[in-house]
Amino acid sequence: MIIHRVIRKVQRFQGWFGGGAALCIIAGLYIGLIGSPPDYYQGEVVRIMYVHVPLAHTSLFAYIVLSIGSMWYLWKRDPIVDNMCHAVAAIGAIFTTLALATGMIWGKPxxxxxxxxxxxxxxxxxxxxxxxxxxxxxxxxxxxxxxxRYAAVLAILGLVDLPIIHFSVEWWRTLHQPQSISMRGVSISSGILIPLMCMSIGMSLLFSYMLMVRTQLLYLDRLLHAKKGRLMSQFHMSKTDP
Amino acid sequence: MNFFNVIRWIVWKDLVTELRSRETISSMVFFALIVILIFSFSFSMDQQAAREVIAGIIWVAFAFTGIIGLGKSFSAELQNDCIEALQMVPESKGAIYLGKVAANFLFIFVVEILLFPMFVIFFNLDVVEEISLLLLIFFLATLGLSAVGTLFSALTVQIRAREVMLPILLLPMVVPVMIAAVEATKGALNGDPLPMYSQWLELLAIFDVIFTVVSFWMFEFVMDN
Incomplete structure (x- = not known):
């Protein structure tokens, strides 16, 4: 139950995470959208990268948390770890969808x-x-x-599968067509790096904040259901009493 | 009953049930024939176009057919609560998993062997020289499909909406199998030299080993009620 205590302890600082996220994202957006110059090759379009790249990194981080949490759950069977896995999967799905959407908006021009x-x-x-x-x-x-239990099994299988999927898809594409578009050769200047770092830290903090809030929500929800079940059974018991 | 006896009995039980009812294999074959028919309407098939897409058609048909067989594998155990009897087997749950994988593999492989001549006839394929290689590809890919599919079949059978959830969970997981099987089949049908597509066979073999081991281990958690 050590992880239980750790999670409860970290939960106390969730306000700091939320505040830090807001500060970093506002600062990053200001520098990225207004303060920094447009890119030499991509022009103004490059600015969506300040949102897209942090989202993509954070969603990969979500999958790592999910798989470690799932293994931990199968090992220790601690319900709060399962609540965390449930929360991180939902948040990860949102971040992944947003990263794909921003990537598509960047891809069009x-x-x-x-x-x-x-x-x-x-x-x-x-x-x-x-x-x-x-x-x-x-x-x-x-x-x-x-x-x-089932969700943890699925997450672990997915974790094992992801590298295989990645390699097979990579082989499949490179066999068919040469990589037509690549970002290689474009080095990052500090004018881009600073807002990017700012947004990355901000997104990670935002992710942690959302994770904490949602884990707590699911945890309380489970407690509420347990309590409700107990009350219901007491109620039935008292009714059957003569 | 020791470990290998459990495996043998599970395979024997599934084979006998199938031989007596002939439900699974006949429905799989018939379903696959309809899929082939639909595909031949959807693409206008001249000889050249057929060469391009036939490998994909074969594997889409096999995958969908396989899902039917895999779904039946454990839903048959729900009758008379047979699944609880399976959970009570005084041996490692992995034995049940291996037995079910073997039975599912046999069903799907038999169906593939029955169906492949249909593809050869309907799409005018020339396969005489590569037939042993094609069989090897079918073998490896079907093993991968049933290794993951058996675990998900056991997992989805105990939840609501199981007919929907099996393909939703299974198909993204077996993307590597599908890619590798399609590419290798395409290579073999086009008569390419083996080194051009042997890496896909290696990928299939690696997938089979990894997922048989991981699913064998995870099956304990799925059947543990």
């Missing part, structure tokens, strides 16, 4: 297409499918212990 079956895009989309399948699976199970 840059690549002249909304979508291309590029290796990274494809494996990222499959990751989103697995996350959505994970969330759907959870809604279809009534028993909360079983729900946690």
């Amino acid at each position: 840059t690549w002249n297409t909304w979508w291309t079956w590029d290796a990274r895009l494809t494996s990222y989309t499959i990751m989103l499918m697995i996350l959505i399948g994970y969330l759907m699976l959870r809604t279809f199970i009534d028993d909360s212990e079983k729900e946690a």
